[in-house]
Amino acid sequence: MPSGDVLVLIDEDGLIVEWRRQAEQLFGWSAEEAVGQAVTALVREFSAGGEGRREGFAATTPVLVKPVLRGTSLMWQVLTARDAVSGQDVAILEAMFAHSPARLHVLDHQLRVAHVPGATHGLSGTPVEDLAGKRFVQAYELEDPEKEAAVAQQVLDGGEPVVSRLVRAVVDAPDGLGRRIYSVSYVRLENADGDVLGLVASALDVTERENTHRRLALLEAVRAHVGQGLNVGAVCEELVEAVVPAFAGITVVEVIEDVVHGEEPPQVPVREDIVLRRAAFRGPVAAYPVGDVRPLPRGTPFARVLTDLRPRLLSIGQDTDWLTADPARADAIERSGAHSLIVAPLALRGQVLGVVSFYRHRQEDPFKEEDVAVASAVCAHTALCVETARAYMREWIIAATVQRRLLPQHAATPTTMEISRLFLPDPDGGGAWSDTIALPGARTALIVGDLAQQGIAAAVTVGILRTAVHTLAALDLEPDELLARLSDTAGRLSQACAALPPGDPMRGESLTAGCAVAIYDPIELTCTLARAGLPRPVAVLPDGTSTELPVPPGPLLADTSSAPFPATTVDLPEGSILAMGTVTAADTVLAPSGPLRPLLDSAGARPLAELCGDLAAALPDDRPTGDTLVLLARTRALPADRVLSFPLPAGAEAAPLARRAARRQLKTWGVDEEAAFTTELIVSELVGNAIRHGAPPLRLRLILDRALTCEVSDGATSAPHVKHARTVDETGRGLFIVASLADQWGARHHKHGKTVWAEQPLPSPGSP
Known part of the structure; x- marks a missing residue:
């Protein structure tokens, strides 16, 4: 309702301290008569039709009463109201002030709380009388009061409202300091002449709403990002990346060692001495390095979770007896400042895959019961991804083993x-x-x-x-x-x-x-x-x-x-x-x-x-x-002194020539007599076979490398094969003898014929 001129100023005790000329004209009393009087007395006399009243004027002229701060004192102004307020407007205002979930705060030019209409306590439970005169940004212990004061001052100076701004504050809670989230709006107050009277700051506690949104966003992030990898370690790393710091300041993922290697996970309850691998960790202080393999200490919540698959919420400051069973973990918890813990199992269809520990530390709010359900949902999705990765890893391990074997x-x-x-x-x-x-x-x-x-x-x-x-x-x-x-x-x-x-x-x-x-x-x-x-x-x-x-x-x-x-x-x-x-x-x-x-x-x-x-x-x-x-x-080239290449005639004289050439070369190479004798037999049979079944040109080649190779080449393309001659046959035993004496033999074809070869293993130095 637009207001007009100031008529009267009343102090907090109800005494009139100012009585202006417009009040004299309206009510009929002079300033000397009114100043110092109790306003209630004047109102009673005015209502009863006192002699100072000016008939017909005051009764039809609406006025507006407005609280103002003078120094540190709350005073009340009575102003002429230029437009009458309807009954509907009054009902709306009463509902707004008395029943709105948002607290309305009237701020003066110094951003101090001048009035909290329709409320006895502020958002944090502070009595209204304790808020009056305090700067709004300090009355609720906002995390960044300077920044918030700058926003409010900008609205006061520029007039552009700021609506639904999320602001965090620290309040006293039964279990220690807690964090609240407020939705704050600022609107500048002006009169009909455009004079700036102050601000209206509305604040609504939206902590639970924002926490619910945050939990839903966390679950969406886990579903979107956990399970991209195809091995157990990658899935666990994806989990800690998704939940730290969005849900917990520290997260530890421990997986049963057999599961990491693709083996079938055990059924509940598991053995007390079952070995787990620390698969992933995210936080400031680690009790054990990632990759460490050890059983869980008995009597700890981590071990108990693996026996009943029931998640647990613990306040570390209240229940610390189990820490004595794991000194390294106790030391890491103390150094990190962890104060709240949720332990949840990684399990699927009654089979245990591992355990996840979520910690909150330092200034983070303790976990609540609602967070246990969130942790369980996160672990349920992760368990499915771990099982998928385990099955893939098992197939990969089997495939690699099969291929390797x-x-x-x-x-x-x-x-x-x-x-x-x-x-x-x-x-x-x-x-x-x-x-x-x-x-x-x-x-x-x-x-x-x-x-x-x-x-x-x-x-x-x-x-x-x-x-x-x-x-x-x-x-x-x-x-x-x-x-x-x-x-x-x-x-x-x-x-x-x-x-x-x-x-x-x-x-x-x-x-x-x-x-x-x-x-x-x-x-x-x-x-x-x-x-x-x-x-x-x-x-x-x-x-x-x-x-x-x-x-x-x-x-x-x-x-x-x-x-x-x-x-x-x-x-x-x-x-x-x-x-x-x-x-x-x-x-x-x-x-x-x-x-x-x-x-x-x-x-x-x-x-x-x-x-x-x-x-x-x-x-x-x-x-x-x-x-x-x-x-x-x-x-690399084979040294020339490791090769003998000797052309042979096509007649019967080829065999003795080949044997003599082989004997000389084998002596030069230092081949022992037994191996040299065997080589001469092989050379003789290969050359004889080439003379009978091949075609010129003929060539003998001896190669000394890891083995001693005898090669005889000829110009025929016919393929040699072993014959098992009868006792009465005079021929047909050549390649059979070669196959018996050599470690392996064979033939290869080329453009100008074929080469029949035989290999002998060289005796190792010092062998008999």
Whole structure:
């Protein structure tokens, strides 16, 4: 209601201290008559129709009574009211002042509480008389009074209201200092002439509402962010990140050790000596490091939770007997200032996964019973995520074990190559593999494969393919023929999956695999390569130049197009680096424009293991999904004095010539007499077989490396095979004798014929 001129000023005792001219005209008493009188006496006389009354005027003129502060005294002004107040307006005002959940505070120009209409106590329970005269920002112990005073002063100066501002305050609570949240609004008070009279500050306690919103927001954050990782440790880390500091100042997650390794979680109740791993921690002081493994002390709330799966709320200041059972944890609690604790289980379907401890410390409010339900909901979601990660880890562990145990388990370490491997597995699991296989004649086969599958099925398939590669390599096949037969094997695997009964998870499982094969010859200093779907290999030559090798692409393994796998033979000087990799490594390491290609090109004579470490450290985080695998090999030449190459005539004289040449060379190499005699027999039989069944030109080659290899080459393409001659037969025992004397033997075909070879293990030094 707009107000007019001031008529009367009354002190807090009800005595009139000012009586202005407008009051004389309105009521008929002079200032000398009115000042000092009790206002109640004048009102009674005025109402009774006293002689000083001016009839007809005062009775129809409404007035307004308003509290004001004069110094520290509360006084009352009586003003003329320019508009009458209706009954409805009065009812609205009464309801606003008496029944509104928000406390209204009338503030003066110094932001002091002048009046709290319709209330006997303030928001914090303070009597109204104790609030009067105090600055509003100090009356309720606001956390940042200076900031709040600046906001109120801005409204007082500028007139722009501030509505529903959330302000925090510290109040006395039965269990210590507590924090309250108020929704505060400021509106400037003005009269009809625009004069600023002060502020109205409304404050509503919204602590419970905001706490409810905060709890709901916490649960949403936990559901959104916990469970992204695929291992137990990652899930536990996601939990502590989500709840600290939003819900607790300190959080500890401890998981049963067997669960971390993918084993089945135990049923309730668990053994008292069961071992738990500290999987995640977030807070100022830790009792034990993350990764520490130990049983929970008996008699503690942590151990009790694992027996009944019932969450517990504890006040550390009131119940500390259990701390004596765990001195390290007690010391950490004391140093961190923790005062309130919720212990909740990680459990699912009656199986125990672990326990989570939530602490509040220092100035944080103690937990309430409502927080126990929140902690239980958080742990229930986390338990489901931990169980999912456990099942995945179990499958991953089984897959890794199967793949590791399937042949072969150890790669060859040839003397003519330096080998190193960069392997960064995909977090979701993959099927990349590599192998180094020693071949006869001091040669080495390098294999890189990549299977687009995951899990146990991928591990089994990779094991089968690797075993098939080793079996085919033992046949001394060229890379193109080896890939063709490996593709046939993969095709049969794919057909077997397609023929499985309905409902089998492997039914219809597509087998998409790539493979690259390189065979390095340290005598000829050449490398023969073929590839099925993988990127082109790269060669870094000793002079620092690098190039992608011109190896034509072949189809993926098990491709039904029956396309060939063309092979290419290139020269690789001693000291060259051959790099082969999976598709994910192509864009970063192998491609000419890849960001890590300069590291590969500038390798020089650095150890390849060191180069792999640099490549791994420099790989970008946003690399494509899948296993990143790069196999590096630096070539070395077999010394010339370790090779005898001797041409032979096509007649019967070839055998004795070959034996004499072998005898001289074996003596030069220092081979003992027994091994030399065996070698002469092998040479004699191989040369005799070539004379009878081969074609010129003939050549004998002896190679001394990790084994002693005898090779006889001829111009025929017929394949040799062992015959079991009868006692009456005069021939047919040659290769049978070779197979009996040699550790292994075989034949390989080339453009101009074939080579039959036999290997003998060299006796170790000091052996009898």
